[in-house]
Amino acid sequence: MYRNLIIMLMGSALVTMLSVCMACATTDDESATPPAESETEADAETTTAPEALTTTLAPDSDRAAIVAHLLEAEEKKINTEAMAVNFPDMDRQTAYDIQADILAEKLKTGERVGWKIGFSRMPEDPATLDPIYGHIMASNVFEPGTPVEAAAFVADSAVVEGEFVFWIGEDLPGPDLTREQVGNAVTAVGGVIELLSSWTSGSEESPSTRDHDVTGNVFHVGIILGETRVPLDEMDFTNETATVEIDGEERASALATMNMGVDPLEALTWLANELTTYSDEYLRAGDVVITGTVFPPPRMGAGSKAVMSYTTLGTIEVELE
Numbered sequence: 001m002y003r004n005l006i007i008m009l010m011g012s013a014l015v016t017m018l019s020v021c022m023a024c025a026t027t028d029d030e031s032a033t034p035p036a037e038s039e040t041e042a043d044a045e046t047t048t049a050p051e052a053l054t055t056t057l058a059p060d061s062d063r064a065a066i067v068a069h070l071l072e073a074e075e076k077k078i079n080t081e082a083m084a085v086n087f088p089d090m091d092r093q094t095a096y097d098i099q100a101d102i103l104a105e106k107l108k109t110g111e112r113v114g115w116k117i118g119f120s121r122m123p124e125d126p127a128t129l130d131p132i133y134g135h136i137m138a139s140n141v142f143e144p145g146t147p148v149e150a151a152a153f154v155a156d157s158a159v160v161e162g163e164f165v166f167w168i169g170e171d172l173p174g175p176d177l178t179r180e181q182v183g184n185a186v187t188a189v190g191g192v193i194e195l196l197s198s199w200t201s202g203s204e205e206s207p208s209t210r211d212h213d214v215t216g217n218v219f220h221v222g223i224i225l226g227e228t229r230v231p232l233d234e235m236d237f238t239n240e241t242a243t244v245e246i247d248g249e250e251r252a253s254a255l256a257t258m259n260m261g262v263d264p265l266e267a268l269t270w271l272a273n274e275l276t277t278y279s280d281e282y283l284r285a286g287d288v289v290i291t292g293t294v295f296p297p298p299r300m301g302a303g304s305k306a307v308m309s310y311t312t313l314g315t316i317e318v319e320l321e
Contacts, residue, residue, distance in 0.1 A: 024246040047243065057082040067101045070215055074102075075200040077154045082275045083212045083303040084202030095214035096278040102217070104133050113288055116194065117271055118218035119210065120292030121254075122261035130210055133271055136217035142195075147321040150302035152221055153197035158320060160243030160306045161293035164256060164264040164313075165225060166232075167308070172283040174276035182269045185283070189264075190312035191226035191242065192290050196297070223285065223290060226313035237263035237313075245307045246300050254295035265292035279305050 017151035038202045052077065055069040068085075083090070101262035103112065114136040123129060142148055149253030150156035213219065243253035260266040268289055275281045283289065299305050300320055308316045 008169070008302055021141070051076055053078055053079060053080060053311075054096065059085050061086065063098065066098055066215075068104060070098070070200070071105060074175075074217065076252045077152060077197060077199060078202060079154050079199050079201050080207075081202050081206060083215055084206040084208040085199050087212075088206065088209075090209070090211045090215075092211050093278060095211040096240075098215045099134065099217060100279055100281075102207060102215075106137055112136065113138050113141060113286075114269060114290070115275070115283070115287065116218060116220050116223075116290045117267050117292040118213065119257050120260055120267045121294060121296075126261060129243065131260070131267065131270060132210055132218055132273075133216050133274060134214070134220045136288065136290070140204050140220060140222045142220045142224050142318070144224055144316070145321040148195065148222065150320045153191070153195070154199055155197075157197070157299050157301050158221065159196040159219070159297045160244055160246065160251075160300055160308075160318075161194040161196065162244050162252070162296045162308050163192050163255075163290045163293055164237075164240075164242075164259070164289070164293060165190045165223075166264070166268050166289045167229070167287065168283050168285060168287040170285050172242065172272045174273040174282060177272045179265060179269045179270065180306040182197075182272050183232055183265055186232045186265075186268070190229045191230050191308060191310045191316055193224040193308050193316050193318055194222045194290055194293070195223070195318070197221050224316055224318050225288075226314050227317045228307075228311070230311075232265070237265070242294050243309045244295070244298065245309070246298055247304050251298040252295035258294040259291050264291040 002039040018106060024059050053069070053072050055065070055072050069080065069082060110136050116134045116136055118132050118134065120131040166186050167187055167188045172182060172183045172185050196218045196219035198216060200208055200212045204214065239258040241253060242256070244251050257263050260270065268291055271289060272283050275283065302320050305317065305319045
């Protein structure tokens, strides 16, 4: 009897020990991820977690606060709805004044090399054509053949535009310049890829406007200039096409005449006069000016490659890593 009782107790103890060991093993297996893998996961969580803006805006925020907020959003590439929410009725002059203040801050540590035009592609309704402009800093000129980091764009995604670039050889103070006067100041024409990302987009409840886009420097992140440059009088914009492929697939193509419904020189003439309408700036000798996309621009993400081909202005490539 005692012998049977001892056997039963020993069996019960063995089952208990086995259960405990199995529980320990299960717990260990769930947490026993190799150190390198755990560190990789932790790093991924750290790098993909959205970074917050440290500055905020309110309807009564002054110009300095607005400039600081937009500079932080641009630097960190974090979209802010604050402009659309707090200043829904901002006018064009105020928007350009804010952009000018932002440029002044950038000029403390960098150099402006030119200007960009946005929304110059002729829409279906010509009456709605409403171009705006922004500035280009030396730091926005990307080296051809060097991959661009996806982190330079909001949500690691870039808009790819096919445009034309003009090199300016003499000062052009507006606002009453003619197309001929502007053309005579051009030393060369080329192709250019512009990469964009918006950090001032609103929401469905608080939509952003074209004037909010002005304060966000018209989405500008960077440009890749083509190697081919030709004199203006050798350009036939009526037969010059820009075509973009992303990862080997053609995504968009259009003639240069989509610029302002005329050609890129028309857009350049518009800018030469528009600059002096809203600011003390004007086109200066040495400036580069990009005149806006000629087609609805596609997007590209990390790991993708865009190739821009022109009829006579060669090919430009850019990779996002």
